[in-house]
Amino acid sequence: MVKISHKILANLKEDIIKGRRNKEDEDFEGGGVGEPGVVELVEDALNRGVKPKEIIDCINGAMVAVGKRYETGEFFIPDMMAAAEAVSVGMKVLEPHLISAGERMEKFVIATVEGDLHDIGKNIVALFLKGGGFDVIDLGVNVPAETIVKTVKGEDAKFVGLSALLTTTMQRMGEVVEKMRIHGVDAKVLVGGAAVSAEYAEQIGAIYCKDAFEAVKVAKGG
Amino acid sequence: MREGVLVKPYERLEREQLEGIHNASLAILRDPGIVSYNREATDIFKENGAEVSSHGAYWQISIPEWLVEGSIKCAPSVIKLGARDKENNLILDGNEPRVRFGTGSESNVILDIEIEEFVSERTGGKRRFPVFHRRRGTVRDLCEAAHLCEHLQNVDFFIRTVNIQDEDITNDNKDVNKYYASLNNMKKHVMAGLTNVKKLDEVIRMAEIISGGRGREEPIISFVTCVTKSPLQLVDDTTQNLIEIAKSGYPVSISTSPQGGSTAPLQEAGLLAQLNAEILTGIVLAQLVRKKTPVLYGSVPLRVRMDTLDNMYGAPESNLYNIGAVQMARFYGIPCYSTAGIGDSKFPGIEASVNKQLSHLYIALSGAQYIHYAFGLLEGTNTFSPEQAILDDLHIGIIKSLFKEQRIEKEIGDSLKEIREVMGTSHKMFTRYTRKYLRKGGFVPFYPYEGDANETLMQVKERKEALVSAPVEEIPADIKKELFQEFDILDRIK
Numbered sequence: 001m002v003k004i005s006h007k008i009l010a011n012l013k014e015d016i017i018k019g020r021r022n023k024e025d026e027d028f029e030g031g032g033v034g035e036p037g038v039v040e041l042v043e044d045a046l047n048r049g050v051k052p053k054e055i056i057d058c059i060n061g062a063m064v065a066v067g068k069r070y071e072t073g074e075f076f077i078p079d080m081m082a083a084a085e086a087v088s089v090g091m092k093v094l095e096p097h098l099i100s101a102g103e104r105m106e107k108f109v110i111a112t113v114e115g116d117l118h119d120i121g122k123n124i125v126a127l128f129l130k131g132g133g134f135d136v137i138d139l140g141v142n143v144p145a146e147t148i149v150k151t152v153k154g155e156d157a158k159f160v161g162l163s164a165l166l167t168t169t170m171q172r173m174g175e176v177v178e179k180m181r182i183h184g185v186d187a188k189v190l191v192g193g194a195a196v197s198a199e200y201a202e203q204i205g206a207i208y209c210k211d212a213f214e215a216v217k218v219a220k221g222g
Numbered sequence: 223m224r225e226g227v228l229v230k231p232y233e234r235l236e237r238e239q240l241e242g243i244h245n246a247s248l249a250i251l252r253d254p255g256i257v258s259y260n261r262e263a264t265d266i267f268k269e270n271g272a273e274v275s276s277h278g279a280y281w282q283i284s285i286p287e288w289l290v291e292g293s294i295k296c297a298p299s300v301i302k303l304g305a306r307d308k309e310n311n312l313i314l315d316g317n318e319p320r321v322r323f324g325t326g327s328e329s330n331v332i333l334d335i336e337i338e339e340f341v342s343e344r345t346g347g348k349r350r351f352p353v354f355h356r357r358r359g360t361v362r363d364l365c366e367a368a369h370l371c372e373h374l375q376n377v378d379f380f381i382r383t384v385n386i387q388d389e390d391i392t393n394d395n396k397d398v399n400k401y402y403a404s405l406n407n408m409k410k411h412v413m414a415g416l417t418n419v420k421k422l423d424e425v426i427r428m429a430e431i432i433s434g435g436r437g438r439e440e441p442i443i444s445f446v447t448c449v450t451k452s453p454l455q456l457v458d459d460t461t462q463n464l465i466e467i468a469k470s471g472y473p474v475s476i477s478t479s480p481q482g483g484s485t486a487p488l489q490e491a492g493l494l495a496q497l498n499a500e501i502l503t504g505i506v507l508a509q510l511v512r513k514k515t516p517v518l519y520g521s522v523p524l525r526v527r528m529d530t531l532d533n534m535y536g537a538p539e540s541n542l543y544n545i546g547a548v549q550m551a552r553f554y555g556i557p558c559y560s561t562a563g564i565g566d567s568k569f570p571g572i573e574a575s576v577n578k579q580l581s582h583l584y585i586a587l588s589g590a591q592y593i594h595y596a597f598g599l600l601e602g603t604n605t606f607s608p609e610q611a612i613l614d615d616l617h618i619g620i621i622k623s624l625f626k627e628q629r630i631e632k633e634i635g636d637s638l639k640e641i642r643e644v645m646g647t648s649h650k651m652f653t654r655y656t657r658k659y660l661r662k663g664g665f666v667p668f669y670p671y672e673g674d675a676n677e678t679l680m681q682v683k684e685r686k687e688a689l690v691s692a693p694v695e696e697i698p699a700d701i702k703k704e705l706f707q708e709f710d711i712l713d714r715i716k
Binding site: 081 | 647648649650651653654656657658660661667
């Protein structure tokens with residue numbers, strides 16, 4: 001029994017590294033279709049009585065391995081995103097079990113600010129955060145400051161991520177921070193995007209993240 | 223086997239124009255004919271029906287059309303070139319425009335890069351810069367160049383990049399040392415010119431020992447000889463090399479290097495007619511010595527610069543001449559040893575790469591089977607820079623990917639599936655599907671050298687250090703022992 005659960009977790013780790021969300025997905029070489037993927041393996045592990053915390057630890061270990069492969073140049077951003085996506089679908093299966101076990105996934109509200117329709121960077125960050133085990137609430141693009149503040153408050157999120165590509169829309173980030181202050185919403189604000197700089201972030205009282213890796217690192221308190 | 227890339231060749235010249243050049247070459251070979259400084263070649267031509275007149279130090283040979291036509295028919299269209307690793311074998315088909323790139327050839331100078339720190343007079347700040355040092359090439363440099371080229375993906379074959387000029391390298395031991403230095407450090411096909419024709423048998427024997435008895439049917443070595451000095455003169459020693467190599471049955475590239483504007487006409491038609499006549503002379507001789515001698519149509523034409531009459535490989539005309547020669551080789555169905563990647567810049571980096579890339583692309587478009595001179599050469603063919611070879615490898619990889627087989631029919635179904643799936647996701651990114659193609663190879667994931675020209679060179683130097691430190695599979699120890707007992711190979715390259 002113990003051996004089987006170990007094998008399931010080993011396969012889970014392997015499938016996260018390969019970015020296989022479910023049995024429909026291919027591995028790197030185009031094979032593996034029909035074999036259980038992350039969703040099936042998480043379900044199987046839960047059914048066999050593996051504790052949610054153990055599964056979380058396995059997922060974290062897999063993401064560390066993925067990160068190392070990126071650092072050595074073996075993996076590229078598409079690999080990181082596929083792995084993160086696999087984690088996010090696994091977390092959906094795991095979430096109710098975590099809640100009943102008294103565990104909590106940290107909430108992270110993310111949005112492209114009002115007036116800006118660019119979302120590639122925001123989407124990558126959202127995916128990486130999901131891969132990092134966060135419950136990401138993605139409000140999409142062109143989101144007014146009021147909506148962001150209301151959501152952060154309503155969801156009791158600890159983090160909010162704001163993205164802007166344009167210098168004109170970047171100013172909206174300041175508005176969000178200001179509105180949060182007025183409404184007494186206490187969450188860390190992470191900002192990023194082509195127009196944004198560390199200086200600007202400091203000026204408005206936010207934390208600048210140059211890329212998705214840094215966003216995950218900051219949110220995890222690194 | 224190294225497949226190379228199959229191209230749809232750019233045909234600058236029409237078939238009638240190729241026939242026109244062919245006929246002009248035949249007319250040249252008849253009148254004025256060829257000047258020969260080699261007695262044996264002269265006798266061979268005479269015995270086979272050419273008209274010969276003696277002029278003291280040389281002979282004038284008038285070669286009849288039928289002799290040329292017959293010899294062209296005799297030359298094989300398909301040539302197999304072996305390698306220590308059979309995965310690196312090459313099959314050159316004169317009728318198939320399948321492109322491969324290799325090195326060349328015998329540069330005298332090696333350009334070293336050292337990184338030194340400098341202090342700004344204005345700010346007092348320190349910064350590191352690459353500094354260049356030129357020196358004569360040695361057998362160790364040749365070992366290192368072969369080692370490096372073993373790791374460069376796009377080097378399909380190796381012609382020694384550097385002339386070995388050590389004090390203990392002599393006319394008698396140069397050939398075995400240059401072939402050994404190359405073969406011990408790489409498992410790709412090795413071609414070289416002969417320094418001493420008397421050493422041909424030794425070199426062939428060495429290659430046969432190394433390859434475990436694979437002889438001329440799958441030769442891991444081949445030869446190149448420049449039999450003519452333009453215009454239209456058969457040189458004594460290189461012609462003798464050709465005769466002896468032809469007798470051995472090993473493949474040989476018959477190269478010639480007419481210089482448009484000085485030793486050949488500047489205009490394309492005249493240069494091509496003369497170049498073709500010079501190569502055909504070698505082809506005829508090789509076939510008369512031994513029918514079916516595997517020959518490569520070796521074209522190394524160029525234009526001269528007008529201020530000094532020195533070679534100007536980067537001149538646009540040099541490329542025009544080359545592409546015409548590739549077409550002539552295909553007209554005959556003989557594999558073409560062509561020329562690309564030589565520029566006039568003296569230093570590695572941006573200017574050299576721009577200059578080279580033009581001919582890499584243009585000559586690849588022509589469909590030449592065996593493109594030499596493509597890696598690391600600077601200021602014409604005078605200098606070899608390992609760092610430039612690394613840049614050339616990257617850029618040739620990019621060019622090769624331009625000729626990838628199109629797979630529209632095969633890909634369209636999968637693409638539709640991908641588009642539908644991605645539109646159903648929150649992130650709407652195709653990255654998941656990108657991974658498969660990323661891992662198939664032949665794909666440059668990103669340009670790896672970033673920064674200003676100096677920073678780039680320092681990054682490339684770092685890459686070079688890593689590549690020459692990465693191991694290669696040398697010749698097995700027992701075979702090495704046998705080679706060192708039998709041949710005069712320098713101990714220091716063991």
